[in-house]
Amino acid sequence: MMGTKARFGIGAAAASLAVLAVAGCSGSGSSGTGGVTGLGGGGTNGGGSAALSLVADAMNKANSAGTVKITGTVTEPGVTNPVTMTAQEQYSPEVEMSMTMQVNGQSLSEILIGDKIYMDYPALSSEMGGKQWGEIDLTQANGSLGSLSSLVDSAKNQNPTTQISALVASGDVAKVGTGTVDGQQTTHYSGTLTPGELATLSAKSGQLSASQISTLKSLMQTGGVSSEKIDLWISSSGLPVEMKYSSKTSAGTVTGDMHMSDWGASVAIGAPPASQVYDMTSALTGAEASASAAAAANSSG
Template sequence: MRTSVRVPVGAGLAALLLAAGAVGCSKGDGSESPRMTPAAAVAKAAKNADDIDSIRYRMTGKVPENGRVEAEARTRIKPTFAMSMKMTAPDQGAAGTAEFRLVDKAVYIGGGPEAAKEMDGKSWIKIDLSELGMDEKVNKLIGASQAADKNPATESTFLTWSKDVEKVGTETVEGVKTTHYKGTVALADLEKSIGDEDEVVREERQKSLDRYEKMGADKLVMDMWVDGDDQTKQFRMRADADKGPLDLTFTFFGVNEPVEVAAPPAAEVADLAEMRKGAQQG
């Protein structure tokens, strides 16, 4: 049995982290306070992410090196954290399809038939977060994003640091009337914004910045579609990177709906820790 599977793990987990603290949709009518400036409207929508218990969303776009990506995902934040994402990277061929589940302090990565060929018929890899010392960190991150006075340290809040945020107009997204805002965010300005946040939130924000800097990007072009309840219905981020364009759009379909995530059948799962032990003994 091999100890690796060719699935877009990096892109998938990055997308999961990106969306974990993103804001969700609601039933607003697209109305907007005439006294609210574009910057204030964006800040209010970002802040409202704190009240979300669960979200369901779609992600489409391009990421450097992996090319096109498409995903459908569900995330439960309270009372316990869980995620489920089905992701496809069309430009990666058969190895570009994978499913991710985070439940009961473990991450399961499913690669389908391609993965089964490399793992004696097992199509899922299990990564125990407690063995990696990550379970407590995940708990702290979720707690910080829900309890902090300021916005969660996710890319969905970066538009609040734009110096040129503006209202584009009123648009309908998936049948919901929204107000479209747009702005450019320099990574240097985001770097300066890291300061008095919670330690875990600050660490996650720094990791996000480091990821973009490694891509060779120096700024992000961001769009946000906000509904009449001051919630984000859609969010887009773009950047010119050294290894190709970054262009991701998140569209939200549900907020605070029941989300159940189950671990795959045990017979279909290969435990990464056991695989490593076997490799060491070998």
């Protein structure tokens, strides 16, 4: 059996993956952001008002949909195999998400409902009494686990259009061309978002709330992102079909390719049966307390 420190590390990493998936992969989030208004100028790519207006309209339409299904891949520096994922998400009126990822040949499933994260990680089954799902209740977590609450809150403050809305607000959007994506005729737009451009955005313009702008700044700063190139394909129905991003970070380039569908369709997201759930919150906070006590004893000795 693993030691308490090892178990804590795995659990914290698992919860962090859930948060990262929400904040980065799916761009998950909440409603209540309003529309994209007060468009910026022409931008460095010569986007022009027509491209900005069309992308802004698509963001408003997607923002109002309330639900979306996503499939995609994320590749990080030094990682040979990309992470693949499928997800369905409700971001209005409340945030709920279910997702399955393929990571290094393993299938990992996660569900986010309110302040609870459920994780189906086969490698942890023996540590959870053979139960399928581990649960972390963010309202009860403390210590380093408690910091996950603020991360999830930040993730909830984003929605599937937030990054692109920021791009529109910066004015850096250009029409690239047309093409067929997932069997749909689309128009391709592109632009680049930088920390400097985020610094000039204001909640007063109506594109994003002050909290969303702050969260985006924090995510870029924490990840050491110097720039993020975003490519977006919008269908003739006026909704996003695919988004690719390439983020230049201090550790290298992170890329993602997200395909979006079923905007506004019903989603079925629910907590696992209680009989299949292991209370990971108590186990991990207890393990952290034990590790902290041991560390304190060692230092005093």
